[in-house]
Amino acid sequence: MRRAIEVRDLTKIYAQGEAAMRALDEVDLDVHRGELMLLMGPSGSGKTTLLSIMGCILQATSGSVRIHGQEIVGLPQKALPKLRLDHIGFIFQGFNLFPTLTAAQNVGLALDLKGITGGAGRTRAADLLEQVGLGGKLHAYPADLSGGQKQRIAIARALAGDPSIVLADEPTAALDSTSGHTVMALMQELAHQRDRAVVIVTHDNRMLGYADRIVHIEDGRIHQETNGTEVVTNQPALQGAYV
Amino acid sequence: MRLRLSDLAWRNLVHDRVRLGVTLTGIVFAVVLIVVQLGLFLGFTTATSGVIDHSGADLWITATRVPYIEQGVPFSERKLSTVLSTPGVASATKYIVRFTQCQRPDGRQESVQVVGFDPDRPLGGPWNVTEGNPADLKAADNIFIDEIYKAKLGVTHIGQIVEIRGHRARIVGFTTGIRSFTVSPYVFTSFKNAQDYTTVPENQTIFILVKAAPGVSITDLRQRLLSELRDVDVRTNAEFSRMTQIYWMFTTGAGIAVLLAALLGLVVGVVVVAQTIYATTMDHLREYGTLKAMGATNGYLYRVIIQQAVISAVIGYGLAMVVSHFVVAGSQRGGAAILLPTPVAVGMLGLTMAMCVGAAMVSINTVTRLDPAMVFKG
Numbered sequence: 001m002r003r004a005i006e007v008r009d010l011t012k013i014y015a016q017g018e019a020a021m022r023a024l025d026e027v028d029l030d031v032h033r034g035e036l037m038l039l040m041g042p043s044g045s046g047k048t049t050l051l052s053i054m055g056c057i058l059q060a061t062s063g064s065v066r067i068h069g070q071e072i073v074g075l076p077q078k079a080l081p082k083l084r085l086d087h088i089g090f091i092f093q094g095f096n097l098f099p100t101l102t103a104a105q106n107v108g109l110a111l112d113l114k115g116i117t118g119g120a121g122r123t124r125a126a127d128l129l130e131q132v133g134l135g136g137k138l139h140a141y142p143a144d145l146s147g148g149q150k151q152r153i154a155i156a157r158a159l160a161g162d163p164s165i166v167l168a169d170e171p172t173a174a175l176d177s178t179s180g181h182t183v184m185a186l187m188q189e190l191a192h193q194r195d196r197a198v199v200i201v202t203h204d205n206r207m208l209g210y211a212d213r214i215v216h217i218e219d220g221r222i223h224q225e226t227n228g229t230e231v232v233t234n235q236p237a238l239q240g241a242y243v
Numbered sequence: 244m245r246l247r248l249s250d251l252a253w254r255n256l257v258h259d260r261v262r263l264g265v266t267l268t269g270i271v272f273a274v275v276l277i278v279v280q281l282g283l284f285l286g287f288t289t290a291t292s293g294v295i296d297h298s299g300a301d302l303w304i305t306a307t308r309v310p311y312i313e314q315g316v317p318f319s320e321r322k323l324s325t326v327l328s329t330p331g332v333a334s335a336t337k338y339i340v341r342f343t344q345c346q347r348p349d350g351r352q353e354s355v356q357v358v359g360f361d362p363d364r365p366l367g368g369p370w371n372v373t374e375g376n377p378a379d380l381k382a383a384d385n386i387f388i389d390e391i392y393k394a395k396l397g398v399t400h401i402g403q404i405v406e407i408r409g410h411r412a413r414i415v416g417f418t419t420g421i422r423s424f425t426v427s428p429y430v431f432t433s434f435k436n437a438q439d440y441t442t443v444p445e446n447q448t449i450f451i452l453v454k455a456a457p458g459v460s461i462t463d464l465r466q467r468l469l470s471e472l473r474d475v476d477v478r479t480n481a482e483f484s485r486m487t488q489i490y491w492m493f494t495t496g497a498g499i500a501v502l503l504a505a506l507l508g509l510v511v512g513v514v515v516v517a518q519t520i521y522a523t524t525m526d527h528l529r530e531y532g533t534l535k536a537m538g539a540t541n542g543y544l545y546r547v548i549i550q551q552a553v554i555s556a557v558i559g560y561g562l563a564m565v566v567s568h569f570v571v572a573g574s575q576r577g578g579a580a581i582l583l584p585t586p587v588a589v590g591m592l593g594l595t596m597a598m599c600v601g602a603a604m605v606s607i608n609t610v611t612r613l614d615p616a617m618v619f620k621g
Binding site for chain 1: 250251254255257258527529530532533534535536537538539540543615616618619
């Protein structure tokens with residue numbers, strides 16, 4: 001499989017001096033296209049920090065992170081928005097939709113950032129919402145939709161820029177079980193059918209079965225890497241490791 | 244369905260209608276306050292020099308070092324013949340502007356400013372005449388006043404008699420819109436009457452108004468008159484007008500007070516708009532952070548915030564102009580006119596935009612420092 005993200009000796013230290021906190025400690029990790037990876041671990045283990053650095057949102061203290069071969073550590077802050085726009089789609093626990101915009105307009109906003117406007121933007125937004133099963137909710141406002149529907153709008157928005165990498169932070173945490181599975185099925189489809197590299201930070205053990213790989217982080221280090229199938233096969237014993 | 248930035252800005256604004264109402268109220272309050280104060284300033288300024296600006300004269304001859312029209316000092320009227328014999332002078336006339344006392348028909352005393360001119364010459368007479376014929380001022384004891392001051396002088400119609408410094412004065416006409424900055428109404432009358440109504444001695448005058456012959460350079464004529472005359476100053480109409488305006492508006496502090504009130508309006512507007520746009524921005528901080536995480540540049544977010552400010556400015560300005568229209572119209576019936584000439588109204592749009600966009604800078608600063616990583620924090 002082709003590597004989408006390549007992380008080497010990645011270290012992130014917050015603050016300095018006696019207050020310094022090593023959030024990531026010489027992490028090595030590869031993320032491939034067509035793969036759905038779960039990043040798991042206890043709170044404060046460094047998984048969101050790792051996700052933020054891979055998403056070109058947070059800068060590393062040292063080490064190397066390559067996005068499709070391009071080194072991002074040490075790049076000037078100004079260069080990062082373009083990298084995010086070109087390669088990365090984000091999905092958040094709290095959806096982060098504009099409450100004042102309809103579903104189509106929320107997606108349209110992301111398309112606008114990519115310079116896709118007018119009729120092309122309209123068609124693309126409708127198409128994206130159709131893909132996530134919300135073709136009938138184009139003009140609905142987030143407040144009128146369920147959590148699962150909101151998250152599906154967020155997924156459509158994340159896909160607006162046609163990113164090769166999708167990073168999600170606890171996308172099912174605010175959803176009921178049915179909605180959570182719907183969202184995870186969509187994420188799996190993104191990886192397997194559309195050849196995206198999908199990385200999901202989650203505490204949700206119900207979602208383990210969707211993973212191709214599970215990376216367990218603890219104290220800023222990769223503690224364990226497991227094949228998703230292996231986890232499902234050996235349930236519930238292995239699942240306990242991710243609580 | 245296509246989303247433009249202005250749609251986002253608009254929707255952010257109307258999402259909280261109460262807050263939008265507060266924003267617009269703040270803008271309307273600020274703009275109306277500024278318009279009223281600037282309008283008063285313009286109205287006062289125009290009033291201070293109205294007699295000069297409408298005199299039709301090119302040059303004013305005054306005693307030396309007269310700083311403004313109300314401060315004229317008598318000098319010999321024999322200088323008029325020298326003026327009339329100076330090449331380039333088409334017309335010249337003696338002129339009086341002086342405070343004196345007027346007794347109303349009911350016996351009450353009021354201060355007035357007598358304006359004495361030669362009714363046979365087209366310089367320095369009343370303008371905006373609504374009733375009566377200025378030629379009637381050739382007859383003894385006849386006066387014109389402005390209809391704004393009818394109540395102040397206790398008169399209602401032509402033919403009524405008042406007393407000015409013990410002399411009979413019959414009202415033969417009315418003007419409109421000739422306001423006095425000093426609140427002492429102008430009383431137009433013949434030069435001869437004016438000498439009786441004031442303490443100007445018979446062989447003296449306060450000013451000489453000069454009209455240059457067509458094609459004659461005002462600057463050259465002024466120099467010629469200065470070389471011919473002793474112990475007087477020769478001012479161009481514009482210069483004397485400006486000196487009078489500056490005296491009343493700035494030396495007395497009246498104009499400064501009005502301008503400070505206008506500045507206060509601007510400050511109030513900036514604070515109110517800044518507060519409400521900032522609150523709107525804070526409400527949408529997570530969404531802005533999301534846009535940043537998605538790859539939006541700061542410039543993109545600035546445009547959203549600035550458009551919110553501009554939309555607020557345009558709506559607020561429109562409402563404020565409606566209110567101002569009524570305020571300005573209402574002021575025309577009073578002693579202090581509020582003027583809102585078109586250039587000022589257009590300028591106010593620019594000022595309102597600047598006020599609102601300036602107020603948005605606080606929000607822009609917040610968005611600039613916004614860390615997109617905040618979107619991962621719960």
